[in-house]
Amino acid sequence: MRAHWWKVLAIILLAYTIIAGLLFEVPRLPILNETIRALYFHVTMWFGMIIMLIVAVVYSVKYLRSGELKHDDVAIEFTNAAILFGVLGIVTGMLWAKFTWGDYWSGDPKQNASAIGLLMYFAYLILRNSLTDIHQKARIGAVYNIFAFSAFIPLIFILPRLTDSLHPGNGGNPGFNAYDMDSKLRMVFYPAVVAWTLLGFWLANLRLRARRLERKLEDKLINQQ
């Protein structure tokens, strides 16, 4: 049970995020109104995604340094979970955009950049699947993962800030701190970030264990002869 405390925490925090996120009082700002609640889902999922991508890059580096397949397993599963969160984040963002900016897709630089970021990681999956040798798959996958991440950072964090964007904190718009993150929002926002990140870790962890079992079974089958 001790080892599972973080899973319990994840469930409690997720329940809190959903209940508090939908029921607690939120400040009513013009245009945003009640849609500000999307903040607890859209923004926090992207935070979770970024954290998981960082984990994946760290493990890719570890793999390249050591050549042990177990590190590569971690990298691919965290990237998978991050892609899932990225897709959910972009869909929730589009819904939010429909009700505040008027369109599902309004050509906002950050919106475009995140779509391109997702393309990068889909390409990563295709690259991995196009290779057959397991060690080559791991090595080249790791190289591309790090390379893509180094392009992902300027794409998401630097470029949108140089142009006009509808997102807060860009192109002269005030950032979170200046405008809508009052203490009521913070009370749900930070736990929600933790909750989604923990859920992502949990997902990655499950797939990782399945992958390890699969490998063990395979080894057993091969060694039987």
Add this chain to the structure above:
Amino acid sequence: MWNEIIVLIKKEITLEWRQKYALNGILLYVVSAVFITYLSVGAKQGNISIPTWNALYWVIILFSSVNAVAKSFVQEHQGRQLYYYMIASPEAIILSKIIYNSLLTLILSLLGYIVFSVILGNPVQDQPMFILNLLMGSMGFSACLTMVSGIASKASNNATLMAILSFPIIIPILLMAIKISKNAIDGLDREISVDKLITLLAINAIIGATAYILFPYLWRS
């Protein structure tokens, strides 16, 4: 290290010169691509708006450089690659390829620029800035594409992989280059572009440095 790089660059140039058809092919590719866009947009001189001119130009340069750089690791067969593996350090190989491909991309983009000016008219007001931007853009394109062609050469189905792996990564460079070139075409004050040039240089540096660090791992496999 530098001697090694210079020797390797000379080798690339000699090889290219020996098989002139590849070089000529890519140059012809640029000219035909410009002609196709010219005919399909149905534009006459000066008829096309400046943002469209700019965007068409960069898209053509992007596609031609993807094609030009894609062959950089496939062209030589396995045995010769093994030979390089034994005599040269991977760092020298990637740097020499990046420098050589920058030159190639620069030549392509200059040729594209000339053909564009002749056929579609030349709206550029600040020529030195435009050329400087071309130089920076070529460096970034070549750093990114050389690394990706190294990755794609390890996998089968090369052409598709090359495109899907490189397009998302190259977009930050492409967007910055398009912005600066728009400023240069409009002849805006240079101070406005300097900031963006520095950003472009910084992105190039990030991509180049990652390629430099990662290539030895790719080369070994």
